[in-house]
Amino acid sequence: MTVPLIHAFFDEPSKTVTYLVIDPETRDAAVVDPVFDYDHASGKASVKSADAVLAKAEAENCKIRYVLETHVHADHLSGAPYIKLKTGAAVVIGERIKEVQAIFRPVFNAVDVSGSGAEFDLLVKDGEKLLLGALEIEVISTPGHTPACVSYKIADAVFVGDTLFMPDYGTARADFPGGNAADLYHSIKRLLAMPAETRLFMCHDYLPKGGRTEYTWETTVSDQRLDNIHVHDGVSAADFVSMREARDKTLSAPTFLMPSIQVNMRAGKLPPADANGVHYIKVPITL
Template sequence: MAAGPQITAFFDEPTNTVSYLVWDPETRAAAVIDPVLDYDPASGAVSTKSAERILAAADAQGLLITFVLETHPHADHLTAAPVFKARTGAKVGIGAGVREVQTAFGPMFAADDVKDDGGDFDLLLEDGQRLPLGSLTIEVIATPGHTPACVSYKIGDAVFVGDTLFMPDYGTARCDFPGGNAQQLYGSIQRILSLPPETRLFMCHDYKAPGRDEFAWETNVAEQRVHNVHIGGGVTEDAYTAMRQARDAKLAMPKLLLSAIQVNIRAGGFPPADANGIHYLKIPLTMTQGG
């Protein structure tokens, strides 16, 4: 029987994002999940510092990165997927529902260069699809609700859940973005919680719930079933949906959403450069009362 995956987490505190380097100890084949491109919205400066940390760790372990896997098109950070693709030849994958996200957001940014068939990504992943990672297998689990594109990745006894779940003391993902759906998210969460209780769950974010001093991003199915503050203890779909919709109505827009989404629907590519050779992100303006 093959050994389970080896996992190293990389926490980016400015965006509260956790990226993962996951590998097969037998063959050294590796995948990177949800990598972050460093971005300063005040200056527009970008750097690959966070990606370089992961690449250095992979080199130190003698790993060959074959996949970059996105759990969804993120609204809170820019993806560094193109950095890994350029350096390693890794294929970039995301849930096939990304086409719905591109359709929803593309017109907002006049993103006419985005391929309407999802072709900016190398792999459009369907529920139940399997990818080889050396002697291990990556199983794709569709977990829509936060976005239509959300997928989780099961590798051995580990599942990388994206924004479907947070740590038990923080709860679950918002569903108020275009294509989001609280009932869908409830069903997706139940799929995850139907896995064996010892299954390890790895979060994409942590915001350090009140009363907790340290960041954390690993839990398991048993802990989530009982202790998750939104879904634990057998909460019904109706109760969950009502809670989620009421909570979402009070949430502010993520501060990097307008920047992140127009990069992430391009698989990490920037909008085409203007005639002066400079790439620009577009910020749509909305007139409010008194505007």
């Protein structure tokens, strides 16, 4: 079996990991969950993180064919449009993006959003396969964190998005609109039914309080089944749902929630500029 070359890029402000995945035979490549640098306090943005990925791709003499989005992220803005602009790569997301757009389009009165997922180049469904040189990208539907979440299996590596975190941090929240803790449990169990040695790559890492002091983002099915604090072997669906729903009630909204949703449901594009040429992020106010 051909094993992909995997390079990780960690963005500390959003705790997000972007991956450059390369077929060593053909040098075709994919980028998983790229970051667009955004400072919420000032509104300033840059492409520093995306440029680092592009520089590595150039150094590796590879051609980026796809940008693989695991879901509409609520904690960072996507760098997908910039990667596409520079490489011609197709931007891919799960077909249930339509549901996410239907949920959030009225929240932000985002009348430009299609509701059909047309902002993306490829909408993929469970079991669908894309060719990446000599490798296959297999799409695995993993709803729960959001309805449109997918994981991407490439040889022995699975990029799980926000479905799982490192074993000492547990699992993703399921309280966003369209999220569901029971769906999340079943999605996780589907991933953990894979061979024990399967490598799992997280979209984020957070340092548990009182735990390790270095960020890490790669684990295995075996490690998750043995040590995941939320969903190790023996944890029932009922127990998981009870824990997850109780924990979610204590969590505050992610710092980048408002800008991330508005940008990422548009495939990483900013909302249309106003008449003055400036792009604005809306914040709905409830009185």
